[in-house]
Amino acid sequence: MLSRLAIFALSFLASTVSAAGLPPDPFAPPTGLSQDRLAQYERGRLIFSAHWRPSGTTGPDDFEGLGPLYNRISCASCHNAGGRGRAPDDPSRPFLTALIRIGMREADGTVGPHPHFGTQVQDRAVPGAALESRISLAWEETTGSFADGEEYSLRHPVLTIRPDPGPNAVASIRVAQPVRGLGALEGHEVGFGWKGAQPDLRHQNAAAMSGDMGLTSTLFPEPACPLEEQTCGGGPDEVGDSRLDDLTHFIRLLPALPPHATPNDQEGEKQFKALGCAACHDPSRPAMTDMQLHDMGAGLDDGLPEGDAESFEWRTQPLRGLGTILSRNPKAPLLHDGRARGPAEAILWHGGTAQASADGFKRLPASARNALIRYLEGL
Ligand code: HEC
Ligand code: HEC
Structure with missing residues (x-):
């Protein structure tokens, strides 16, 4: 329990911080939450921002189970301040806030998981695990013009994946989507992700933990690991249902960005x-x-x-x-x-x-x- 004095000190601190002109807290909770729901929101915010560690390592918290293959060590590293990501601007730059989905086109035209990469390319691995791939991105320009003659140029991505996934592989570059105001988008037939493939926020979050960070959960018990390896990961549920609930509560309530201040045209x-x-x-x-x-x-x-x-x-x-x-x-x-x-x-x-x-x-x-x-x- 915080003492009255501590609460006074905290609110004093909060007012001096905003007076100093710092930007507002991007993860500030919506107003009017009950104490219990606010506490759960704060637990979820912590999970979203946590830096997860590989299984079996020691650290100051219990955010353990990263990898062996992963893209980033925290949700917030791709969804910086809850916002969107970007793809690398040229081949010399790493993928920091975007990822690659992948599949293999079969002879009958259907697309299944890729035999080496599965359904997502992870470009990072914990110490001691083999790296799955190296990826780089270049852009090609094509030009066109408006009816009035003004010219424009459009760029499209040219992706290189090593090892070569083969001629029948299909790969899709995805930048991180904004994760604000998503509670209002629940309950539709089409769900989350750029193709709406995850049915609800709980599945979306568990899929991100599994695919992007190599964290298993009751919804995704299989670890992200190189297919050749037999044992990897710290077990079938590294996240735990209550942490998944807290994270989902936070994402559901994270407020939408307010509309921009300029009057609509x-x-x-x-x-x-x-x-x-x-x-x-x-x-x-x-x-x-x-x-x-x-x-x-x-x-x-x-x-x-x-x-x-x-x-x-x-x-x-x-x-x-x-x-x-x-x-x-x-x-x-x-x-x-x-x-x-x-x-x-x-x-x-x-x-x-x-x-x-x-x-x-x-x-x-x-x-x-x-x-x-x-x-x-x-x-
Ligand atoms: C490697 C970067 C990366 C990391 C790490 C990451 N995400 Fe994402 N996130 C994405 C991308 C890319 C998409 C779009 C996915 C797609 O279309 O397949 C996305 C989509 C989402 C969406 C759906 C948004 C919408 O409008 O449908 C939610 C919610 C989300 N992420 C939450 C999380 C949470 C929670 C974590 C941590 C457990 C996390 N993400 C970790 C890149 C990332
Ligand atoms: C038939 C449905 C449809 C119509 C009509 C449509 N859009 Fe879209 N729009 C989409 C879809 C689907 C996407 C996402 C496509 C993607 O990411 O590849 C999108 C994406 C966008 C984006 C990018 C948003 C982002 O955050 O990345 C903008 C901006 C946009 N549309 C503006 C417009 C404007 C302006 C018009 C009219 C001139 C328009 N759209 C007409 C379906 C539509």
């Missing part, structure tokens, strides 16, 4: 509706997504079906909060693999059932295109 809003954007990014829904899978065309086809999604299908990404992301970086890498440098390129990549929206955008005069971008910057 009326001309831009008109274009947003006229171009059919609102059919999928429905502004009447809390996060501006219909939570459906859509055929996004050949340009965004990654060759990898997942859950109910075909290789060319993606879940409508929420646009609420996009303005705050763009206010920090107007060319923020968007779409599932971060190929779009800002919202205009993201729109230009829309194909399939969203092709008409991209075509309409290309036909607009520059003033109307800019109005639409201003509208997105206000979300």
